[in-house]
Amino acid sequence: MRIRDGxxxxxxxxxxSIAVFGSLKDxxxxxxxxxxxxxxxxxKGRIYPVNPNYTEVLGLKAYAAVGxxxxxxxxxxxxxxxxxxxxxxxxxxxxxxxxxxxxxxHFAESGDSGARLQQQLVDxxxxxxxxxxxxxxxxxxxxxxxxxTTPYLLGYSRIQKGGIAYCSQSGIxxxxxxxxxxxxxxxxxxxxxxxxxxxxxxDILNYLADDPETEVVAMHMEDVRDGQGFMEAARRLTARKxxxxxxxxxxxxxxxxxxxxxxxxxGKDEVYDSxxxxxxxxxxxxxxxxxxxxxxxxxxxxxxxxxxxxxxxSGGAGVVAVDAAEEAGLALAGFTPVTSDRxxxxxxxxxxxxxxxxxxxxxxxxxxxxxxxxxxAILEDENVDCAxxxxxxxxxxxxxxxxxxxxxxxxxxxxxxxxxxxxxxxxMLEETSRLLEARGLPTFTELExxxxxxxxxxxYSRFRSDSVHNAA
Amino acid sequence: MRIRDGxxxxxxxxxxSIAVFGSLKDxxxxxxxxxxxxxxxxxKGRIYPVNPNYTEVLGLKAYAAVGxxxxxxxxxxxxxxxxxxxxxxxxxxxxxxxxxxxxxxHFAESGDSGARLQQQLVDxxxxxxxxxxxxxxxxxxxxxxxxxTTPYLLGYSRIQKGGIAYCSQSGIxxxxxxxxxxxxxxxxxxxxxxxxxxxxxxDILNYLADDPETEVVAMHMEDVRDGQGFMEAARRLTARKxxxxxxxxxxxxxxxxxxxxxxxxxGKDEVYDSxxxxxxxxxxxxxxxxxxxxxxxxxxxxxxxxxxxxxxxSGGAGVVAVDAAEEAGLALAGFTPVTSDRxxxxxxxxxxxxxxxxxxxxxxxxxxxxxxxxxxAILEDENVDCAxxxxxxxxxxxxxxxxxxxxxxxxxxxxxxxxxxxxxxxxMLEETSRLLEARGLPTFTELExxxxxxxxxxxYSRFRSDSVHNAA
Numbered sequence: 001m002r003i004r005d006g007x008x009x010x011x012x013x014x015x016x017s018i019a020v021f022g023s024l025k026d027x028x029x030x031x032x033x034x035x036x037x038x039x040x041x042x043x044k045g046r047i048y049p050v051n052p053n054y055t056e057v058l059g060l061k062a063y064a065a066v067g068x069x070x071x072x073x074x075x076x077x078x079x080x081x082x083x084x085x086x087x088x089x090x091x092x093x094x095x096x097x098x099x100x101x102x103x104x105x106h107f108a109e110s111g112d113s114g115a116r117l118q119q120q121l122v123d124x125x126x127x128x129x130x131x132x133x134x135x136x137x138x139x140x141x142x143x144x145x146x147x148x149t150t151p152y153l154l155g156y157s158r159i160q161k162g163g164i165a166y167c168s169q170s171g172i173x174x175x176x177x178x179x180x181x182x183x184x185x186x187x188x189x190x191x192x193x194x195x196x197x198x199x200x201x202x203d204i205l206n207y208l209a210d211d212p213e214t215e216v217v218a219m220h221m222e223d224v225r226d227g228q229g230f231m232e233a234a235r236r237l238t239a240r241k242x243x244x245x246x247x248x249x250x251x252x253x254x255x256x257x258x259x260x261x262x263x264x265x266x267g268k269d270e271v272y273d274s275x276x277x278x279x280x281x282x283x284x285x286x287x288x289x290x291x292x293x294x295x296x297x298x299x300x301x302x303x304x305x306x307x308x309x310x311x312x313x314s315g316g317a318g319v320v321a322v323d324a325a326e327e328a329g330l331a332l333a334g335f336t337p338v339t340s341d342r343x344x345x346x347x348x349x350x351x352x353x354x355x356x357x358x359x360x361x362x363x364x365x366x367x368x369x370x371x372x373x374x375x376x377a378i379l380e381d382e383n384v385d386c387a388x389x390x391x392x393x394x395x396x397x398x399x400x401x402x403x404x405x406x407x408x409x410x411x412x413x414x415x416x417x418x419x420x421x422x423x424x425x426x427x428m429l430e431e432t433s434r435l436l437e438a439r440g441l442p443t444f445t446e447l448e449x450x451x452x453x454x455x456x457x458x459x460y461s462r463f464r465s466d467s468v469h470n471a472a
Numbered sequence: 473m474r475i476r477d478g479x480x481x482x483x484x485x486x487x488x489s490i491a492v493f494g495s496l497k498d499x500x501x502x503x504x505x506x507x508x509x510x511x512x513x514x515x516k517g518r519i520y521p522v523n524p525n526y527t528e529v530l531g532l533k534a535y536a537a538v539g540x541x542x543x544x545x546x547x548x549x550x551x552x553x554x555x556x557x558x559x560x561x562x563x564x565x566x567x568x569x570x571x572x573x574x575x576x577x578h579f580a581e582s583g584d585s586g587a588r589l590q591q592q593l594v595d596x597x598x599x600x601x602x603x604x605x606x607x608x609x610x611x612x613x614x615x616x617x618x619x620x621t622t623p624y625l626l627g628y629s630r631i632q633k634g635g636i637a638y639c640s641q642s643g644i645x646x647x648x649x650x651x652x653x654x655x656x657x658x659x660x661x662x663x664x665x666x667x668x669x670x671x672x673x674x675d676i677l678n679y680l681a682d683d684p685e686t687e688v689v690a691m692h693m694e695d696v697r698d699g700q701g702f703m704e705a706a707r708r709l710t711a712r713k714x715x716x717x718x719x720x721x722x723x724x725x726x727x728x729x730x731x732x733x734x735x736x737x738x739g740k741d742e743v744y745d746s747x748x749x750x751x752x753x754x755x756x757x758x759x760x761x762x763x764x765x766x767x768x769x770x771x772x773x774x775x776x777x778x779x780x781x782x783x784x785x786s787g788g789a790g791v792v793a794v795d796a797a798e799e800a801g802l803a804l805a806g807f808t809p810v811t812s813d814r815x816x817x818x819x820x821x822x823x824x825x826x827x828x829x830x831x832x833x834x835x836x837x838x839x840x841x842x843x844x845x846x847x848x849a850i851l852e853d854e855n856v857d858c859a860x861x862x863x864x865x866x867x868x869x870x871x872x873x874x875x876x877x878x879x880x881x882x883x884x885x886x887x888x889x890x891x892x893x894x895x896x897x898x899x900m901l902e903e904t905s906r907l908l909e910a911r912g913l914p915t916f917t918e919l920e921x922x923x924x925x926x927x928x929x930x931x932y933s934r935f936r937s938d939s940v941h942n943a944a
Contacts, residue, residue: 105831109787110820153867155896170788171830172894176866177786182898222791248791251798257826261787287792288918314649315581315733316642319694319720320759326723348582354729358643359577394648395627422644424627426654430898445917446760 009199009207011099012133013142013189015074017046019066019097021088022079022151024049024057030079030103030151032057037175040157042146048073066095073097077139077149082106085135086120093128101149102135108195109136109261118197125198137194138174143187144213152176162186163215164294165208169193169222170261178291184437185291188213193221200225205233209240216242216297218290222249222258227275234279239467242297242460243281246290247272280463282456289449295442296416296453302461303385303416307333308454309378310354313361313392317422317447318354321388324448328455333384342377346370361392368398372405379413386416386454390447391432393423399432407439416457418450419443481671481679483571484605485614485661487546489518491538491569493560494551494623496521496529502551502575502623504529509647512629514618520545538567545569549611549621554578557607558592565600573621574607580667581608581733590669597670609666610646615659616685624648634658635687636766637680641665641694642733650763656909657763660685665693672697677705681712688714688769690762694721694730699747706751711939714769714932715753718762719744752935754928761921767914768888768925774933775888777857779805780926781850782826785833785864789894789919790826793860796920800927805856814849818842833864840870844877851885858888858926862919863904865895871904879911888929890922891915 018038022031035047035058048071049057052064063069066076066088076092078085082104089100107118118135125132133139139149143161148154159180165188166173174192189211193200201224208214217237224230237243249258250269276283284290308330312318322332332353335343344351347360347370357374361367379387389406393399410417419436421429421443433443444450490510494503507519507530519532520541526534535541538548538560548564550557554576561572579590590607597604605611611621615633620626631652637660638645646664661683665672673696680686689709696702709715721730722741748755756762780802784790794804804825807815816823819832819842827850832842851859861878865871882889891908893901893915905915916922 106820155867155900168788170786170791172786172788176896177864177894179896179898179901181896220788222788248788248795251795253798253804254791254795257787257791257794257804260824261790261821261828286918286920314642314644315729316640316644316692316694316720318733319642319726319729322729323720323723323726326725332725332729348578349733352732356733392649395625422649424648424651424653426651426902428627429651446758448758 008131009099009203011074011131012101012140012191012199013147013207014145015045015099015147017048017071017073018043018075018077019048019050019069019073019092020077020079021050022077022103024051024054024062033151033153034077034079034149035060037148037150037154038146040154041148043148044145045074046071066091066097069095074099076100077103079103079151082114082117082135086117086124089121089124089130089132093124093130097130099131099133101133101137101139103137103139103149103151105136107135108197118195122197132198133191134194135197138171138176138192141175141187141190143189148175150174150176156181160184160186161188163188163213163298165189165211165214165217167191167193167204167208167217168220169196170220173220183291184434185295188215196225202226202229202233205230205237209233209237214241215299216244216294218244218246218294220246220248220290222247224272231275231279234281238280238463241299243279244284244290244294244297244456245276245281246284246287247276280467282459284456288445289452292442292444292449293453293456296418296457297460301416301457302464303458304461305385306330306455306458307383307385308451309333309381309384309387310451311375311378311387312354312356312390313358314390315349315356315358317390318356320447321390321451322354324451325455328452330451330455330458333381335378335381336383339377339381343374346374350374368401371398371402375405376409379409379415379417384415386457388418388420388451388454390420390422393421393428393432395424397423399428399435403432403435403439406436406441410441416454417441418453420447420450480603481571481675483546483603484573484612484663484671485619485679486617487517487571487619489520489543489545490515490547490549491520491522491541491545491564492549492551493522494549494575496523496526496534505623505625506549506551506621507532509620509622509626510618512626513620515620516617518543538563538569541567546571548572549575551575551623554586554589554607558589558596561593561596561602561604565596565602569602571603571605573605573609573611575609575611575621575623577608579607580669590667594669604670605663606666607669610643610648610664613647613659613662615661620647622646622648628653632656632658633660635660635685635770637661637683637686637689639663639665639676639680639689640692641668642692645692655763656906657767660687668697674698674701674705677702677709677715681705681709686713687771688716688766690716690718690766692718692720692762694719696744703747703751706753710752710935713771715751716756716762716766716769716928717748717753718756718759719748752939754931756928760917761924764914764916764921765925765928768890768929769932773888773929774936775857775930776933778802778927778930779855779857780923781805781853781856781859782923783847783850783859784826784828784862785830786862787821787828787830789862790828792919793862793923794826796923797927800924802923802927802930805853807850807853808855811849811853815846818846822846840873843870843874847877848881851881851887851889856887858929860890860892860923860926862892862894865893865900865904867896871900871907875904875907875911878908878913882913888926889913890925892919892922
């Protein structure tokens with residue numbers, strides 16, 4: 001076995017030059033798609049299309065074979081029929097290509113003959129220096145250098161740069177499956193490990209632990225290929241930054257389905273669950289939580305306690321949020337007498353946690369200043385570690401003001417706040433969500449998820465605090 | 473105690489005439505808001521604004537007192553300060569008003585003095601024939617006659633007419649808190665029972681059981697005031713149509729929070745859970761499921777078994793769906809040899825359940841006809857009771873064609889199908905969702921919810937089937 005080193009993966013994410021193998025048919029070919037996506041994302045390196053049937057595509061010279069390229073090549077992206085792939089990888093290895101992303105399907109996920117083909121790839125990787133991601137993968141994405149290897153035309157070309165690395169074992173966690181521009185999740189890197197014939201979860205955890213742009217890792221995984229290696233790499237990562245894990249294939253039927261699409265052999269869920277806890281990672285159990293929760297994390301942000309303030313504009317929403325808080329291991333903050341007094345002057349139902357600002361809004365003449373006063377008092381309270389707001393967006397509701405108020409408060413007080421928006425018009429909700437997100441205030445599709453994200457932050461904070469104590 | 477009869481509530485939902493008590497201040501007053509909403513929704517009955525400070529509002533004559541109205545009045549909507557309410561209700565009772573919705577706050581939810589004020593209302597209701605909804609309620613909505621009593625300006629005026637009745641114990645399940653026009657949930661009635669000083673869950677269940685426009689009832693409730701009555705009324709309803717119950721206040725902290733906003737005393741959750749099962753109702757546990765799941769139900773629709781086909785455009789999505797299916801008590805359908813053969817000709821990964829059409833889409837020259845062939849074969853399979861589709865919407869994906877295909881298939885085969893859409897652009901997802909919804913094909917915010925809705929339909933179907941057997 002090779003010695004695995006995070007820097008091994010550099011060529012997958014930070015290549016200076018890429019060779020693309022695949023159909024260059026205008027508008028339709030998958031090689032064409034990958035190149036066009038790279039150009040639209042503003043990839044900064046050199047691109048070499050390789051296909052004997054073309055001399056030029058999208059303004060780039062095409063080559064009949066990789067050996068004809070005189071410059072060095074860091075990364076190969078291969079999207080050709082499965083039987084042609086081993087020969088291509090062999091040529092790449094001879095050319096000195098450092099890394100290959102094999103998008104092609106019909107390998108181990110497709111039965112015995114595919115598995116034999118995949119073994120040929122492993123053999124080439126073992127006897128040369130080339131490393132392989134996939135096969136059956138969508139590959140990688142890097143917001144810093146404009147790298148994107150997805151062969152499907154995306155219909156967008158901008159992704160918000162930020163600290164989240166999403167990686168997965170399925171193409172569904174990839175740029176062509178998510179409205180990444182619209183959602184504006186702040187992303188550093190993405191990758192799809194798929195069949196994991198060579199590069200696996202251990203390599204990627206090590207690489208992302210060292211990656212200075214990545215502040216939090218969200219990992220979708222159906223199985224682990226190297227249990228011991230995973231535990232070590234995950235521990236190394238969680239000592240530096242948060243790790244969220246979404247592991248489907250929890251059920252027996254799910255494990256069987258997993259085997260048939262990535263050739264994986266998922267083990268018992270209790271084993272995974274226990275391993276995830278042991279390494280200090282945080283488990284998320286739905287698709288939506290996988291995408292939305294990471295925004296609450298960064299390596300520096302921890303909270304001292306688990307006391308949440310819930311601010312709602314309806315008593316009913318408050319109760320739903322309290323259930324979610326208790327399920328997430330959070331405690332309802334008890335306000336100090338000073339805060340309670342301040343709030344009581346605003347309204348009787350505003351003085352208790354969960355705070356209900358609904359009656360205040362419908363009775364006050366100046367709804368803006370009472371909300372300002374109430375939210376400020378709550379966030380300033382020393383008994384409050386974090387807050388979740390169910391914010392009403394509707395006709396006459398002063399969104400813009402509240403957005404600015406929350407921006408001001410969260411900057412000066414630096415307590416984490418999550419927001420769920422509700423109201424009468426989707427367009428207003430989306431617009432307000434964009435305003436908040438642009439100011440670093442995360443909004444959530446569901447009220448319960450907004451609350452539970454804070455529970456995960458508290459869990460991560462406890463883990464970090466325990467680690468420090470144990471190290472001392 | 474009065475004898476409770478469903479028809480008692482007719483005046484709350486089907487009034488010919490309404491008196492509105494509250495501020496008529498232009499654009500701001502809550503009485504003004506309620507009247508303007510009614511006018512914009514096209515309420516078909518007479519409206520009498522009652523406020524001594526005005527002679528006219530929105531083209532309607534205003535009255536100084538309800539006694540000055542010479543015509544009969546079915547319903548009063550009261551949005552005045554709490555201390556003024558008993559006197560108003562007394563006058564309404566003397567005038568022969570049949571029903572009163574008390575929007576005003578500061579009653580039992582606000583402590584002892586509020587509770588005493590609320591008791592005065594109960595006393596008036598007991599000694600007269602007037603019935604009271606609330607206080608602290610948003611009131612009712614009826615899509616058939618354009619009735620809406622919400623005093624907050626909505627910013628929309630159309631709600632899709634249909635078979636779902638949403639009722640709740642909180643104003644958050646109301647027209648001013650949900651994008652009902654954008655979401656196009658097909659709605660018959662809505663109501664908010666709030667403090668339940670008179671009209672409670674028993675009345676509303678009886679009324680909705682008899683309501684010919686209501687095909688399924690989705691009820692948010694934090695507590696039950698009349699346990700015995702609830703069991704009887706819920707059983708009477710579930711013998712005719714499905715009943716979904718969303719009960720927050722599950723946690724201890726949630727129960728305390730509930731008490732402070734509706735004056736309710738929620739009991740142990742296990743008691744509620746067992747009661748919900750006993751009456752054949754279906755429990756939903758999140759906000760999103762409460763809103764989205766009812767569309768899968770109508771009184772006639774049941775399925776014979778619990779065998780689901782999962783159709784995805786990614787192996788990873790298939791695994792997530794399989795986990796959800798197993799958690800929801802569904803079994804993965806095993807296709808007949810005929811279907812398996814048909815699917816195998818399309819692609820190796822299309823032949824197993826969960827079906828992965830991703831490889832087919834990326835390889836086929838005519839992606840439309842292979843999808844048509846695959847989805848038709850699956851839905852026609854006699855071993856398939858229902859299906860959930862994770863449908864990819866992106867550049868080059870033939871949405872319009874798939875929408876029409878699904879419409880055609882679900883009409884001819886009449887098996888329930890739920891859909892989760894994913895892809896690169898929110899606008900494309902929303903547009904495709906609208907196309908599907910308009911054809912009666914429910915789409916869901918989350919993949920897991922789309923699958924679990926079918927589990928709830930299977931649960932309801934078993935209950936109906938058992939009831940028939942027990943009756944025979």
